[in-house]
Structure formats: structure tokens, C-alpha cells
Amino acid sequence: GENVEQHPSTLSVQEGDSAVIKCTYSDSASNYFPWYKQELGKGPQLIIDIRSNVGEKKDQRIAVTLNKTAKHFSLHITETQPEDSAVYFCAASWSGAGSYQLTFGKGTKLSVIP
Amino acid sequence: GAVVSQHPSRVICKSGTSVKIECRSLDFQATTMFWYRQFPKQSLMLMATSNEGSKATYEQGVEKDKFLINHASLTLSTLTVTSAHPEDSSFYICSLARDTSTDTQYFGPGTRLTVL
Numbered sequence: 001g002e003n004v005e006q007h008p009s010t011l012s013v014q015e016g017d018s019a020v021i022k023c024t025y026s027d028s029a030s031n032y033f034p035w036y037k038q039e040l041g042k043g044p045q046l047i048i049d050i051r052s053n054v055g056e057k058k059d060q061r062i063a064v065t066l067n068k069t070a071k072h073f074s075l076h077i078t079e080t081q082p083e084d085s086a087v088y089f090c091a092a093s094w095s096g097a098g099s100y101q102l103t104f105g106k107g108t109k110l111s112v113i114p
Numbered sequence: 115g116a117v118v119s120q121h122p123s124r125v126i127c128k129s130g131t132s133v134k135i136e137c138r139s140l141d142f143q144a145t146t147m148f149w150y151r152q153f154p155k156q157s158l159m160l161m162a163t164s165n166e167g168s169k170a171t172y173e174q175g176v177e178k179d180k181f182l183i184n185h186a187s188l189t190l191s192t193l194t195v196t197s198a199h200p201e202d203s204s205f206y207i208c209s210l211a212r213d214t215s216t217d218t219q220y221f222g223p224g225t226r227l228t229v230l
Binding site (some may be wrong): 032036046101106 | 118
């Protein structure tokens with residue numbers, strides 16, 4: 001099965017600085033890579049995703065890059081704001097038993113210091 | 115996106131009782147629903163996958179007789195924790211996929227279960 005490693009586990013940045021979270025995956029068959037933001041006591045919220053036929057995707061202050069050869073993908077948040085503070089999870093998707101299942105990384109707790 | 119609701123948001127029950135958690139899709143018909151559990155400061159662990167009108171597929175190590183899943187319609191799935199024990203205390207989250215041809219999953223707000 002798929003294995004997703006995520007680093008760092010915690011990240012503190014000053015407001016306005018950039019934050020980068022990195023993930024690696026093991027199954028070369030994976031072709032879908034979403035990122036979720038989870039605030040305390042809430043469910044994960046999809047913030048951006050990328051598919052294997054694309055190397056980079058951007059949505060305002062958030063961008064994701066994918067290197068299929070190296071099997072790693074990264075989340076970039078620019079101009080961070082206090083409301084960006086949350087736990088971020090990367091995931092990889094592979095097809096099993098007729099439906100797509102997500103394998104999650106262990107999460108990164110991002111703290112944006114005002 | 116998609117709007118997913120869960121009910122209840124929090125539940126406290128006594129050991130030995132059963133608890134039902136509902137997951138609803140409010141704006142589209144979900145062919146596939148997923149149930150996860152999450153322990154404090156940990157990642158999401160997939161428990162089972164259910165498709166409307168068929169039996170759920172449980173992950174290895176998840177007791178199907180303890181965690182009963184019913185995907186009764188394209189907008190409703192329920193998870194029943196039977197004979198709950200303190201070790202079942204956790205954050206339970208459902209997610210929906212529009213259909214199996216797309217990987218995108220949308221998550222509900224979660225249900226905090228505490229078993230005394």
C-alpha cells in the first residue's frame with residue numbers, strides 16, 4: 001500500500017513570511033495529491049489539490065508543486081496570516097477495491113506568529 | 115466544493131451503549147462515503163468505505179460488527195458504534211466523493227465521541 005511521509009511536524013513562521021511543507025509518497029501509481037487544512041475541533045478542509053499530469057498549481061497565496069520522478073510534493077503558503085495557523089495534512093490517492101482511497105501524512109502544525 | 119454535515123457534533127455515552135453518527139451530503143448525491151477516526155494530535159485513519167446500496171468495505175483491524183455502517187441513500191450514511199468502550203473515544207469524521215471516477219473527498223465537521 002501507499003505510504004506518505006510529511007515534514008516538518010511543526011512549523012512556526014512570522015506573519016508575512018512563507019511556509020513550506022513537504023511530503024513524499026511511495027506508490028508510483030498514485031496520481032492525485034490533495035492538501036487539507038484542519039482547525040482545532042473541525043473536519044479537514046480541502047485547500048488545494050494537484051494531479052500527476054501537472055507540475056504546479058497555484059491559488060492566490062497557496063501553491064502546490066509535484067515532482068513525480070522523485071515522488072514528492074510540497075505546499076507553499078506565501079504572505080502568511082494568523083488565520084493560516086492550523087494543522088495541514090497532505091495525502092495521496094490510489095485506487096483500491098474499486099474506489100479511491102486517500103493515504104494521509106501525519107500532519108504539520110503551522111503556527112503563524114503575529 | 116461540497117457541503118457535508120454530521121450529527122451529533124459531540125456525544126457522551128456510558129460504556130456498553132450504542133451510538134449512531136449521521137453523515138449527510140447537503141448539495142450533491144454521494145456515491146461513495148468514507149469513515150475515518152482521528153486520535154488527538156494524530157492523522158486520519160480510514161475505517162471503512164461504503165457505496166450506496168452495498169456493504170461497506172472495512173480496513174484491516176476495524177471490527178465490522180462493532181462499527182456498523184449503513185449507506186442508506188446517496189445523501190446519508192450512518193456509523194453506529196455498538197457496545198462502546200472508553201477506548202472507542204475518538205473524533206469520527208466522514209467524507210464524501212461524488213463518484214469513484216474522481217478522487218476528491220469532502221469532509222464533514224466531525225463528531226467527538228466520549229465514552230465514560
